[in-house]
Amino acid sequence: MAAEITQTAQQLTGTQETEAAGTSALRSALRSPKLMSGTIIFGIFILLAIIGPYIALKDPSALSNAVLRPPSAAHWLGTTQTGQDVFAQLMVGTRVSMLIGIVAGAISTVLSVVVGVAGGYAGGVADEVLSVLSNVFLVIPALPLVIVLAGYLPNKGTFTVALVISVTGWAWGARIIRAQTLSLRKRDYVEAARLSGEGFWRILFYEILPHEIAIIAASFLGTVVFAILTEAGIAFLGLSDVTVWSWGTMLYWAQADQALLLGAWWWFVPPGLAIGLVGTALALMNFGIDELINPRLRAAGIGTKAAARKLIRDSRRERIMLRQEAIESQRGGRTKLWSRP
Numbered sequence: 367m368a369a370e371i372t373q374t375a376q377q378l379t380g381t382q383e384t385e386a387a388g389t390s391a392l393r394s395a396l397r398s399p400k401l402m403s404g405t406i407i408f409g410i411f412i413l414l415a416i417i418g419p420y421i422a423l424k425d426p427s428a429l430s431n432a433v434l435r436p437p438s439a440a441h442w443l444g445t446t447q448t449g450q451d452v453f454a455q456l457m458v459g460t461r462v463s464m465l466i467g468i469v470a471g472a473i474s475t476v477l478s479v480v481v482g483v484a485g486g487y488a489g490g491v492a493d494e495v496l497s498v499l500s501n502v503f504l505v506i507p508a509l510p511l512v513i514v515l516a517g518y519l520p521n522k523g524t525f526t527v528a529l530v531i532s533v534t535g536w537a538w539g540a541r542i543i544r545a546q547t548l549s550l551r552k553r554d555y556v557e558a559a560r561l562s563g564e565g566f567w568r569i570l571f572y573e574i575l576p577h578e579i580a581i582i583a584a585s586f587l588g589t590v591v592f593a594i595l596t597e598a599g600i601a602f603l604g605l606s607d608v609t610v611w612s613w614g615t616m617l618y619w620a621q622a623d624q625a626l627l628l629g630a631w632w633w634f635v636p637p638g639l640a641i642g643l644v645g646t647a648l649a650l651m652n653f654g655i656d657e658l659i660n661p662r663l664r665a666a667g668i669g670t671k672a673a674a675r676k677l678i679r680d681s682r683r684e685r686i687m688l689r690q691e692a693i694e695s696q697r698g699g700r701t702k703l704w705s706r707p
Contacts, residue, residue, distance in 0.1 A: 401654025407647035411640070415464040418457035426454040426611050437632050444632035447623045455611050456636050462612040463594055466528045467644075470593035473532035475586040478539030483570060483578070485540075486547025497544070503537035509596060516600050522607045527600070531593045539585035546581055550574050580659040587648045587655075598641055613637035 430449030437444045443452035485496035515530045516522065550556060551574070559573050575582075594613075600606050601614025604622075608615055620626075620634040 398654040398657060400650045400657070404647040404650030404652075404654060407643060408651065411460060411464060411644055411647070414457065415461040418460045422451075422454035422457040424451045424454040426450060426458045427609075434628060434630050443636055444630070446619065446633055447625070447628070447630070452616075452633055452636060455616050456613075456640065459611040459613050459616055459637065460640065462524055462610060463597060463614070463640075464644075466524055466531070466597045466612070467590040467594040469525065469528040470531040470535065470597075471586050471590035473529065474536040474589040474593075475539065475582060477532070477536035478543055478585055479575075479578075479582060481536070481540040482543030483547050483574065486544040487551050487566075487570060487574060489551075493544075496540075500537045500540045500544070503534065504541065506534075508534045508592075509599060512596055513600060513603065513605060516605045522605070524610065527597055527606055528593065531596050532589075535589050535592050535596075539582075539589065542581060542585065543578060546578055547574060550577055580655055584652050584655055587652045591645050591648050594641060594644060598637075613641055 427450065430445065430451075432441065432445050432449050434447055435441055435445045441451055441453065443456060445451060446455075481496045481500060485493040511534050512530055515533075516527065519526060519530070556569060556573050559569050564573075597606070597612065598614035598617065601608070601612055602617045602621065604618055606612075606614070608618055614637075616637040617634055620630075620637075625631075625633040
C-alpha cells in the first residue's frame with residue numbers, strides 16, 4: 367500500500383513538473399521576438415493560402431486588353447503582357463507553393479524520423495543499412511536529381527512535385543536525428559526504462575522522441591524552405607506544369623515574356639518577395655527554436671539584452687549629467703556677470 371502511494375505521488379510530481387516545463391517553454395516562446403515574428407509572417411501566408419483564391423476576384427488565366435498595366439485600383443499588382451491579373455496569380459499561386467512546401471516538408475520529416483530514430487536506437491545491421499542509404503542520398507545533388515525526376519515523370523501535378531522533392535530532402539534530417547538518438551540511447555533514464563522491461567516502441571515514443579521535438583521541428587522548417595525554393599526552381603526552368611499557377615510559374619512566365627527588359631517590375635517582384643518573406647519567416651522561427659533549446663544561445667541572448675539595457679541606461683545617465691553641467695556652467699557665467707562692479 368505504501369509503495370502504491372509513493373508511486374502515485376511520484377507520478378503526480380512528474381506530471382506537475384511536465385506541466386511547469388511546458389508552461390515555461392510557452393512563456394519563453396512568447397518572449398522570443400524571432401520566433402514570434404517568424405510565426406506571424408508564416409501564419410499570414412498560411413491564411414493567404416487558405417483564402418487567397420477567394421479574394422483574388424479574377425481568373426488568373428483570363429486574358430484582357432489591359433496589357434502591362436502598372437499597379438492601380440483596377441489591378442492591385444498590375445497586369446502581364448497578355449493582360450492577366452498579377453494579384454490573382456499571386457493569390458492562387460500562394461496556395462500551390464505553400465501546399466507543396468508543407469506536404470514535402472511533412473513527408474520528408476516523417477522519413478527522417480523513421481530512418482534516424484529507428485537506425486540510431488536499433489543499431490546493428492539495421493543502422494548500417496539505413497546509414498548507407500542516407501549517405502547515398504546525401505552524396506547525390508538534390509536539385510539535379512529533382513530536375514531529372516521531374517523531367518521524366520508523365521504526371522507533373524502538385525503532389526507529384528511534392529513527392530519528388532520529399533524523396534530527395536529527407537537524408538540530412540535523418541543524419542541529425544540519428545546522431546541525437548545515438549546520444550539519447552545511452553542516457554540513464556533510457557537504460558532504466560529498458561531494464562524495467564519497457565517495450566521498444568514505448569521507449570521510442572515516451573523516452574526518446576519527446577527530447578527530439580525541437581530538432582524535428584527545425585528539420586521540418588528547413589525542409590519546407592528547401593521544398594518551396596526547389597519548386598520555384600523547377601517551375602522557373604519549365605519542368606513542372608506551367609498551367610498551374612505558383613510562385614515559380616509566375617517567374618517562369620515573367621522570364622519567358624521578358625518582363626525585366628520591358629520594365630514590368632510588378633510582374634516578377636511579388637513572387638520573388640513572397641519567396642523571400644517565407645524563407646525569412648521560417649529562418650526566424652528556426653533561430654527562435656534554437657535559442658529555446660540551446661542553453662548557450664539562450665544565455666548569450668539574455669546577456670546581450672542585459673548589456674544593451676545597461677548601455678542605454680549609461681548613455682541616458684551620461685546625457686543627464688552633461689545637461690546638468692551645462693546648466694550649472696550657464697548659472698555660473700550669469701553669477702560672474704552680475705558680480706562685476
